[in-house]
Amino acid sequence: MKQALDLYGTLLRVAIAGNIQYRAAGMVWMLGMVIEPVIYLVVWSAVADSRGESVAGYDARDFAAYYLTFFVLHHLTFTWIMEVFQYRVQQGSLSFELLRPIHPIYADIADNVAYKLVMLVVMIPAAVVIALAFEPRFQPVGWSLALLPIAVVLAFFTRFFLEWGLAMSAFWTTRTTAVNRTYYSIYLFLSGRAAPIALLPAWLSGVAEHLPFYAMIGFPVELALGKLSPERALSGLGVQLVWTLFALGFVAMVWRRAVRRFSAVGG
Amino acid sequence: MNALRLLWVFARVGAMGELAYRANFWLQLLESFLAMGSTLGVVAVVVSQTDSLHGWQPAELVAVVGVYFAILGTINLVIAPSLSQFMQDVREGTLDFTLTKPEDAQLLVSVSNVHVFKLIDVVFGLAVLALATARLGTEVGPVQALAFASALLLGAAIVYSFWIALATMAFWFIRLENVLMIFWMVYGAGRWPLGIYPDWMRWGLTLLVPVAFAVTVPAEALTGRLDAATLGGAALVASFALAGSRLFWRRGLRQYSGASA
Numbered sequence: 001m002k003q004a005l006d007l008y009g010t011l012l013r014v015a016i017a018g019n020i021q022y023r024a025a026g027m028v029w030m031l032g033m034v035i036e037p038v039i040y041l042v043v044w045s046a047v048a049d050s051r052g053e054s055v056a057g058y059d060a061r062d063f064a065a066y067y068l069t070f071f072v073l074h075h076l077t078f079t080w081i082m083e084v085f086q087y088r089v090q091q092g093s094l095s096f097e098l099l100r101p102i103h104p105i106y107a108d109i110a111d112n113v114a115y116k117l118v119m120l121v122v123m124i125p126a127a128v129v130i131a132l133a134f135e136p137r138f139q140p141v142g143w144s145l146a147l148l149p150i151a152v153v154l155a156f157f158t159r160f161f162l163e164w165g166l167a168m169s170a171f172w173t174t175r176t177t178a179v180n181r182t183y184y185s186i187y188l189f190l191s192g193r194a195a196p197i198a199l200l201p202a203w204l205s206g207v208a209e210h211l212p213f214y215a216m217i218g219f220p221v222e223l224a225l226g227k228l229s230p231e232r233a234l235s236g237l238g239v240q241l242v243w244t245l246f247a248l249g250f251v252a253m254v255w256r257r258a259v260r261r262f263s264a265v266g267g
Numbered sequence: 268m269n270a271l272r273l274l275w276v277f278a279r280v281g282a283m284g285e286l287a288y289r290a291n292f293w294l295q296l297l298e299s300f301l302a303m304g305s306t307l308g309v310v311a312v313v314v315s316q317t318d319s320l321h322g323w324q325p326a327e328l329v330a331v332v333g334v335y336f337a338i339l340g341t342i343n344l345v346i347a348p349s350l351s352q353f354m355q356d357v358r359e360g361t362l363d364f365t366l367t368k369p370e371d372a373q374l375l376v377s378v379s380n381v382h383v384f385k386l387i388d389v390v391f392g393l394a395v396l397a398l399a400t401a402r403l404g405t406e407v408g409p410v411q412a413l414a415f416a417s418a419l420l421l422g423a424a425i426v427y428s429f430w431i432a433l434a435t436m437a438f439w440f441i442r443l444e445n446v447l448m449i450f451w452m453v454y455g456a457g458r459w460p461l462g463i464y465p466d467w468m469r470w471g472l473t474l475l476v477p478v479a480f481a482v483t484v485p486a487e488a489l490t491g492r493l494d495a496a497t498l499g500g501a502a503l504v505a506s507f508a509l510a511g512s513r514l515f516w517r518r519g520l521r522q523y524s525g526a527s528a
Binding site: 024025028031032035036038039042043044046047049050051055056133175177178181182185188189194195199200201 | 294297298301302304305308309312313315316317318319320321445448449452453455456458459463464465467468
């Protein structure tokens with residue numbers, strides 16, 4: 001246990017230093033992550049305004065709360081591994097990581113956490129600006145907020161493992177763009193990013209509720225807003241747990257097959 | 268004329284280069300299809316909840332998406348790849364080779380790299396635009412068609428000036444990729460008519476990044492929303508932008524010291 005803590009301590013220190021060094025690139029990313037939810041927020045507020053009434057229980061200020069929470073929780077749970085993994089395989093830098101006595105996924109987790117810690121400096125002001133500009137209405141529910149940390153942790157690991165596993169498609173095809181784009185297109189609708197899933201056609205939102213995309217972000221957001229009944233909150237946590245375990249098994253299985261295929265030219 | 272001839276030459280060279288990697292065509296087709304599909308999908312979800320978004324009918328929203336993709340494709344077809352090449356040339360000093368050629372340097376760096384497969388986005392955009400126009404049912408008379416064509420051209424000119432001005436900064440700053448990333452992120456706002464955004468965002472989307480002129484104004488022309496004053500304004504902005512970016516380019520070029528010696 002102590003060894004594991006030491007390991008993470010060191011990895012985290014290295015990762016924080018790296019993220020501070022490349023802060024400009026990190027800030028540009030942050031800007032993108034602010035703009036996208038704001039666009040959807042504006043669109044849905046316009047829908048609520050055009051109808052002159054709330055849309056599936058959301059009026060303009062509820063949408064503001066939804067997308068502000070989405071922005072914050074997305075920051076906490078997102079990964080960029082699918083964007084970068086193919087370069088590790090193509091350029092062979094994975095060879096170095098394989099030489100280390102620990103699985104490369106540990107360093108990635110540390111890097112992810114470090115980026116998020118460093119970017120809090122930008123994220124908090126951004127969240128304040130969104131809040132001032134769009135006046136969200138929060139009606140938090142105590143028990144639901146109490147469950148939120150568990151939901152966020154499960155969401156983080158579901159997403160991390162699943163995307164790490166999918167990123168390894170780079171071992172079989174060196175151009176992973178097709179896989180990534182397909183994944184993000186599905187994610188856009190089924191996660192609650194383009195719209196809260198309650199606004200999708202009924203059959204689709206029924207399916208989406210049980211898929212990992214919603215478990216990764218839509219569910220924690222709705223939990224934070226107190227939109228869910230106790231039964232739905234519990235079943236949502238159950239779905240998250242199932243997907244976390246599934247994703248863990250998935251990443252382990254793919255990794256075993258993938259490293260056997262890997263043959264890089266030494267650097 | 269000379270510009271078109273040069274563009275044609277570089278397009279042929281670009282086509283020869285890309286046709287060597289034909290699998291990329293299918294990849295690009297899938298990418299464009301997914302991008303267009305998800306954008307239209309979001310529009311579909313939105314119009315399932317309301318008949319009109321700030322007065323824009325569903326077919327008109329689809330028309331905006333069409334214009335958005337047509338302009339996006341044009342930027343990716345020639346402007347973005349050429350100017351990225353240019354920025355790399357400044358960094359590495361290989362711009363020297365361009366400057367020795369007996370053609371206007373700004374013209375050369377603007378068309379030097381053509382990614383022909385990006386035409387797919389342009390084709391998709393125009394097809395969606397055509398379908399949306401057909402659905403609108405309103406007669407698109409010669410006046411409207413002319414207004415649309417000129418708005419589109421003016422928008423393209425403004426976007427081009429914006430890019431050349433950004434790229435010119437490469438003479439002073441080494442790394443600009445991040446600035447270009449910002450352009451792309453903000454450009455995404457153009458998928459929707461500008462009227463839905465709050466005032467402060469609308470100003471940013473008109474002045475800081477010319478999304479308004481590139482996408483919304485042409486779409487307004489097609490849907491009969493455009494008044495002569497706005498079109499005149501666009502023409503004025505376009506002339507200022509072209510002239511200003513030209514001056515800025517000349518100023519930047521004097522800064523360039525080359526890599527020789």
